[in-house]
Amino acid sequence: MDFHLRDKVAIVTGATANIGRAVALDLSAEGAKVVAVGRDAEAGARLVADCKDCGAGEAIFIAADMLDPASPAKILEAAEALGPVEVLVNNIGGNVDQGFFVDSDPAKWMADIDLNFGTVLRMTHAVLPGMVERKSGAIVNVGSTAALVGDYMLPVYSAAKGAVHSFTIVLAKEVGQHGVRVNAVAPYATIPTDPAQLSKGSRFNPENGMFSKGAASVREEDRAIRQRRTFVGKPFASSDEISGLITFLASNRASFITGQVYPVDGGALL
Incomplete structure (x- = not known):
């Protein structure tokens, strides 16, 4: 199926691992010009080579920390050297801390909020004026x-992602009259399709210990509360099972879809 993305410039944040990497490769397979954003230059170089092998019209890597307010302008400038930006995938996110809210450190709240929501606001704010002026564009938020449903022991992360969903809906109302569509995908538990391609900063990288540290403090009662089951024969999605929907929503094949939040959960929320 042709998604009509050939030679369209697409920015993907958090592109060096997991869902972001899969999205960049899917867009490349459709012939898009991919602007991959991340912090790990080594992983970025690997990704660019793989994007070109997949058939990308062009592929570049921008080393940028999305927590830096100056990064979106830098990214946009590099992207526009390839042409007008038609697609933005706001994929950057993750949990800075986990545990019960009563025990949380207020100094860490804003880190979770900024990583998951502030980055979406800033990157969208940079790209949107051009899309509005051209009356064309698609934004997909992760x-x-x-x-x-609220992830147990991830209260601030859950709230920040809720803000992403609400922002998606209200922005779709604002910019639909300008030919810009805005949607979101809400993954359940997702693991990298190719664990060998993890970037240094990925929370899935064992060296960062994000999940092992949290697991050590979880009691059996808490583990039972967190437990969910899927109905598709496996507990997790691979990243390329999420990226296909994102690529579709970014394409003209989804031209009548906007303001939607799509769970991809294997039935876990049933």
């Missing part, structure tokens, strides 16, 4: 099922 939310989470945590925003729909």
Whole structure:
């Protein structure tokens, strides 16, 4: 199926691992000009080579920390050297801390909020004027099922992803009259399709210990509360099972879809 993305410039944040990497490769396979954003230059170089092998019209890597307010302008400038930006995938996100809210450190709240929501606001704010002026564009935000049901022991992360969902809906109302569509995908538990391609900063990288540290403090009662089951024969999605929907929503094949939040959960929320 032709998604009509050939030679369209697409920015993907958090592109060096997991869902972002899969999205960049899917867009490349459709012939898009991919602007991959991340912090790990080594992983970025690997991704660019793989994007070109997949058939990208062009592929470049921009080393940028999305927590830096100056980064969106830098990214946009590099992207526009390839042409007008038609697609933005706001994929950057993750949890800075986990545990019960009563025990949380207020100094860490804003880190979770800024990583998951502030980055979406800033990157969208940079790209949107050009889309509005050209009356063309598609924005896909990566939310989470945590925003729909609340991930146990991830209260601030869940709330921040809820903000991403709400922002998606209201922005779609604002910019639809300008030919710009805005949607979101809410993944459940997702693991990298190719663990060998993890970037240094990925929370899935064992060296960062994000999940092992949290697991050590979880009691059996808490583990039972967190437990969910899927109905598709496996507990997790691979990243390329999420990226296909994102690529579709970014394409003209989804031209009548806007303001929607799509859970991809294997039935876990049933």
